Amino acid sequence: xxxxxxxxxxxxxxxxxxxxxxxxxxxxxxxxxxxxxxxxxxxxxxxxxxxxxxxxxxxxxxxxxxxxxxxxxxxxxxxxxxxxxxxxxxxxxxxxxxxxxxxxxxxxxxxxxxxxxxxxxxxxxxxxxxxxxxxxxxxxxxxxxxxxxxxxxxxxxxxxxxxxxxxxxxxxxxxxxxxxxxxxxxxxxxxxxxxxxxxxxxxxxxxxxxxxxxxxxxxxxxxxxxxxxxxxxxxxxxxxxxxxxxxxxxxxxxxxxxxxxxxxxxxxxxxxxxxxxxxxxxxxxxxxxxxxxxxxxxxxxxxxxxxxxxxxxxxxxxxxxxxxxxxxxxxxxxxxxxxxxxxxxxxxxxxxxxx
Amino acid sequence: xxxxxxxxxxxxxxxxxxxxxxxxxxxxxxxxxxxxxxxxxxxxxxxxxxxxxxxxxxxxxxxxxxxxxxxxxxxxxxxxxxxxxxxxxxxxxxxxxxxxxxxxxxxxxxxxxxxxxxxxxxxxxxxxxxxxxxxxxxxxxxxxxxxxxxxxxxxxxxxxxxxxxxxxxxxxxxxxxxxxxxxxxxxxxxxxxxxxxxxxxxxxxxxxxxxxxxxxxxxxxxxxxxxxxxxxxxxxxxxxxxxxxxxxxxxxxxxxxxxxxxxxxxxxxxxxxxxxxxxxxxxxxxxxxxxxxxxxxxxxxxxxxxxxxxxxxxxxxxxxxxxxxxxxxxxxxxxxxxxxxxxxxxxxxxxxxxx
Numbered sequence: 001x002x003x004x005x006x007x008x009x010x011x012x013x014x015x016x017x018x019x020x021x022x023x024x025x026x027x028x029x030x031x032x033x034x035x036x037x038x039x040x041x042x043x044x045x046x047x048x049x050x051x052x053x054x055x056x057x058x059x060x061x062x063x064x065x066x067x068x069x070x071x072x073x074x075x076x077x078x079x080x081x082x083x084x085x086x087x088x089x090x091x092x093x094x095x096x097x098x099x100x101x102x103x104x105x106x107x108x109x110x111x112x113x114x115x116x117x118x119x120x121x122x123x124x125x126x127x128x129x130x131x132x133x134x135x136x137x138x139x140x141x142x143x144x145x146x147x148x149x150x151x152x153x154x155x156x157x158x159x160x161x162x163x164x165x166x167x168x169x170x171x172x173x174x175x176x177x178x179x180x181x182x183x184x185x186x187x188x189x190x191x192x193x194x195x196x197x198x199x200x201x202x203x204x205x206x207x208x209x210x211x212x213x214x215x216x217x218x219x220x221x222x223x224x225x226x227x228x229x230x231x232x233x234x235x236x237x238x239x240x241x242x243x244x245x246x247x248x249x250x251x252x253x254x255x256x257x258x259x260x261x262x263x264x265x266x267x268x269x270x271x272x273x274x275x276x277x278x279x280x281x282x283x284x285x286x287x288x289x290x291x292x293x294x295x296x297x298x299x300x301x302x303x304x305x306x307x308x309x310x311x312x313x314x315x316x317x318x319x320x321x322x323x324x325x326x327x328x329x330x331x332x333x334x335x336x337x338x339x340x341x342x343x344x345x346x347x348x349x350x351x352x353x354x355x
Numbered sequence: 356x357x358x359x360x361x362x363x364x365x366x367x368x369x370x371x372x373x374x375x376x377x378x379x380x381x382x383x384x385x386x387x388x389x390x391x392x393x394x395x396x397x398x399x400x401x402x403x404x405x406x407x408x409x410x411x412x413x414x415x416x417x418x419x420x421x422x423x424x425x426x427x428x429x430x431x432x433x434x435x436x437x438x439x440x441x442x443x444x445x446x447x448x449x450x451x452x453x454x455x456x457x458x459x460x461x462x463x464x465x466x467x468x469x470x471x472x473x474x475x476x477x478x479x480x481x482x483x484x485x486x487x488x489x490x491x492x493x494x495x496x497x498x499x500x501x502x503x504x505x506x507x508x509x510x511x512x513x514x515x516x517x518x519x520x521x522x523x524x525x526x527x528x529x530x531x532x533x534x535x536x537x538x539x540x541x542x543x544x545x546x547x548x549x550x551x552x553x554x555x556x557x558x559x560x561x562x563x564x565x566x567x568x569x570x571x572x573x574x575x576x577x578x579x580x581x582x583x584x585x586x587x588x589x590x591x592x593x594x595x596x597x598x599x600x601x602x603x604x605x606x607x608x609x610x611x612x613x614x615x616x617x618x619x620x621x622x623x624x625x626x627x628x629x630x631x632x633x634x635x636x637x638x639x640x641x642x643x644x645x646x647x648x649x650x651x652x653x654x655x656x657x658x659x660x661x662x663x664x665x666x667x668x669x670x671x672x673x674x675x676x677x678x679x680x681x682x683x684x685x686x687x688x689x690x691x692x693x694x695x696x697x698x699x700x701x702x703x704x705x706x707x708x709x710x
Contacts, residue, residue, distance in 0.1 A: 169650030
């Protein structure tokens with residue numbers, strides 16, 4: 001860890017003293033950047049971009065080159081690489097979310113689902129990690145990531161994102177045996193996937209549980225959190241206990257205490273949950289990451305400054321806060337507005353790290 | 356009130372002793388019922404159905420005829436009648452959500468927005484209320500309703516529903532003066548609208564804040580709850596203090612205490628918030644309505660029975676719980692499954708109402 005030039009994020013994840021609150025932004029390598037759009041044009045489709053390590057490295061590095069106040073890089077990839085490696089056929093149609101050609105729509109298909117050969121099928125991801133790690137030259141830590149078993153399962157069963165999730169919910173309530181089969185396979189695959197990302201150079205790992213919040217409060221632990229817990233404890237058993245782990249359930253503000261007991265080092269928060277409330281609910285046991293409403297970045301530097309300060313004030317004094325948005329940055333963000341955010345966080349937060 | 360044959364719902368709203376937990380279901384008059392689909396065919400479009408008092412009465416009565424264990428009727432209408440009356444041109448395309456022909460997309464259009472002539476433009480709604488009230492013959496109470504000022508504003512600015520709400524969020528953060536102008540006009544219009552529904556015979560009113568949960572926790576009170584509060588206190592000033600009021604913010608579990616201090620008699624809960632937690636947070640100050648995950652109704656009577664009991668157990672003993680789903684019933688629900696739910700609630704809940 002000591003080899004990192006800027007180790008603020010990693011130090012915060014270990015609750016060590018830092019000079020300021022570290023900051024990175026979900027989807028920081030993305031469409032709001034003109035340089036990203038250029039690379040994307042060269043690469044072809046979004047998946048072509050993910051699968052080519054040189055292009056993936058190029059876009060991962062772009063926000064770091066533009067914004068001196070970013071404290072981490074995050075692997076450029078998609079959360080759905082795993083179901084794609086399982087043969088479900090991930091594809092994107094212009095202007096729409098991800099879809100699968102072969103979703104899990106009947107019992108026999110579900111029963112046949114198996115753990116893919118992660119090393120071989122997802123080699124392009126580990127290649128990208130190695131290449132990015134080299135390009136970073138220890139400047140800042142690299143965050144590797146995966147979708148959570150539940151979130152992957154929703155896409156695998158529904159065949160796409162959505163709002164109702166009736167297919168998978170019907171399965172949850174009618175055939176919990178089948179849903180557990182999918183979740184167990186996903187859990188084992190995600191564990192291998194994250195372990196290999198760490199082997200390839202990821203300094204921190206994050207599990208995105210984008211759809212955990214669609215479950216009823218009483219089902220969230222059973223079908224989502226418990227499987228993230230297994231991944232964390234298995235990674236620890238495999239010897240990765242010193243690699244900090246972040247879990248992020250969008251809409252998971254109802255179960256903060258349970259999340260803080262999962263073995264994770266940090267919890268991501270969306271903008272519906274207050275940091276001070278979360279701090280109280282988790283009794284400062286874990287680091288909190290978040291949680292500015294991304295749409296604020298569509299306003300003006302002055303409004304952004306005020307809003308960023310409010311988030312920092314909401315967390316208050318102490319080590320244990322990573323500043324981020326409550327969700328990915330939108331493609332309509334004027335790039336200079338992110339500068340205003342990062343500068344405010346860097347400068348204003350120092351007062352919360354003094355003795 | 357004493358004229359109602361089944362006054363269980365109204366008694367619960369006044370926290371009076373009842374023999375069992377009353378139950379109704381959001382969107383109980385809807386596409387899952389074959390008889391609804393028949394009437395819809397006769398009526399033409401969804402809006403034609405809303406605007407014809409005979410058809411609106413017919414579909415409002417259908418679930419009551421089918422299910423003897425329903426404790427309330429709810430006016431068949433749409434939450435977007437108000438912006439339609441303001442001239443924004445509500446329309447529906449097959450298989451898609453509501454849209455507006457003339458959304459509020461620039462400052463001058465917003466500045467020109469004015470309170471419509473509610474009595475004239477929304478006369479069809481009050482006609483439906485009178486007609487339904489007559490058909491009900493005091494069997495159960497009739498719930499009137501409106502969208503909340505914020506929820507109406509999201510549709511008025513975005514021109515449709517959605518997931519990001521970037522247009523209105525941009526306005527919130529860049530031009531709060533304009534958003535407040537819209538919200539004030541909506542608030543005054545909703546107040547008149549609900550007052551007239553009560554005059555026409557509504558026994559209870561409910562405000563649906565479907566999109567309040569999209570606001571950051573720090574903005575929810577400012578842009579949504581406070582305007583619902585004004586409606587409630589204005590209705591009370593107008594002499595409607597004895598008409599029970601329910602507010603329902605989907606995704607509003609972060610602000611239960613503030614909601615319970617709004618003057619409302621009851622709070623609706625989605626399935627992400629536990630009833631026992633909400634009871635604690637609101638200190639039993641208000642009645643709680645909810646909150647079974649609607650997708651459970653896609654499973655089997657046995658699973659539904661267990662899940663309904665779990666919800667009743669979660670609230671526990673005492674007057675102050677109205678059983679409902681956490682959101683509208685889905686069109687894919689087998690009608691007999693709702694029977695299983697209603698029977699379980701009626702029979703199992705009595706144990707929580709004994710001395």
